[in-house]
Amino acid sequence: VKVLVTGAAGNLGSRTCRALTREGIDVVATDRHGRDDLPVRVHVADLLERRAIEALANGIDAVVHLGNHICFEPPDAPKIFGENVQMNVNVFEAAIAGGAKKLIFASSIQVIGSVPRLPKPNPADAPAYLPVDGESPPFPTNPYALSKQVGEVMLQYYTRVYGVESIAVRWPGMGPRGAAWGGDGPWEQNSPQLRPQAFAGVLSFEDAAELVLAILRTSLPGYRVYLPAPKRNMLGRPAAEVIERYLPNVPLRKPIDQIDNLVDLSRIQSETGWSPSD
Ligand SMILES: NC(=O)c1ccc[n+]([C@@H]2O[C@H](COP(=O)([O-])OP(=O)(O)OC[C@H]3O[C@@H](n4cnc5c(N)ncnc54)[C@H](O)[C@@H]3O)[C@@H](O)[C@H]2O)c1
Secondary structure (H helix, E strand, O other): OEEEEEOOOOHHHHHHHHHHHHOOOEEEEEEOOOOOOOOOOEEEOOOOOHHHHHHHOOOOOEEEEOOOOOOOOOOOHHHHHHHHHHHHHHHHHHHHHHOOOEEEEEEEHHHHOOOOOOOOOOOOOOOOOEOEOOOOOOOOOOHHHHHHHHHHHHHHHHHHHHOOEEEEEEEOEEEOOOOOOOOOOHHHHOOOOOOHHHHHOEEEHHHHHHHHHHHHHOOOOOEEEEOOOOOOOOOOOOHHHHHHHHOOOOOEOOOHHHOOOOEOOHHHHHHHOOOOOO
């Protein structure tokens, strides 16, 4: 199996290259920055340059597309939005032309709620229901999140037109294993309406890379959205306490005493076998 990994020199990309290579997958790694501590060569290319990506995608079975602007408070909205969309169409078109049957795209939890909050209160500026999951409705409020939602719409298009499997992973906040974010920090103090990033917690890059591997190994026909999360929310408090304190008016999909995670991981677990290690 031959897999193109974009953003390979980045935090998740480097872990993904290691995890895939460990399992004997033939990885074609690319990033605009070089890196020489990975088990694969990183081909230096700009995803905004279509021809370079087309050459790298020749003969691949799947693409893991992680290379994007990752900023959520962009000083330059047209650049963040426009370049992400341009990178995404370049990569998806090249992957299809190169023979890929599976597209995995790094979307973001910010698609379902992000910063900044809207200037005027809006009932939709809260989770539609809890626990959230991959079906939670989009509600982007910044150009980065909007670019990720457009990436998801593009995946639906490629599945419809070319019949490929496509999976948008709405990554929550990620960090090195053991990263302690949150607690009684600004997330909590300034959040009468808690942001999804906070209640979903910080997933380790290592666990995230294992999910990419699990998705590659599983037959997943059609288009789907996954929302993975770690076991713990960012506040380090029981889910029921977070709901009662910050999200009291959100409809619940099961009794509060049966909610141990504000993100429902059951579909990801049953379809791929993946679950977070912490
Ligand atoms: N880290 C998080 O908390 C988080 C949360 C949600 C979603 N995501 C998404 O996951 C993906 C990976 O995130 P990460 O934390 O590894 O970010 P990262 O910044 O460490 O990696 C992204 C990589 O993309 C590359 N890149 C950007 N523009 C490029 C271009 N024009 N051409 C070639 N390469 C380019 C960068 O050089 C970088 O190495 C991103 O798409 C990001 O939006 C990350």
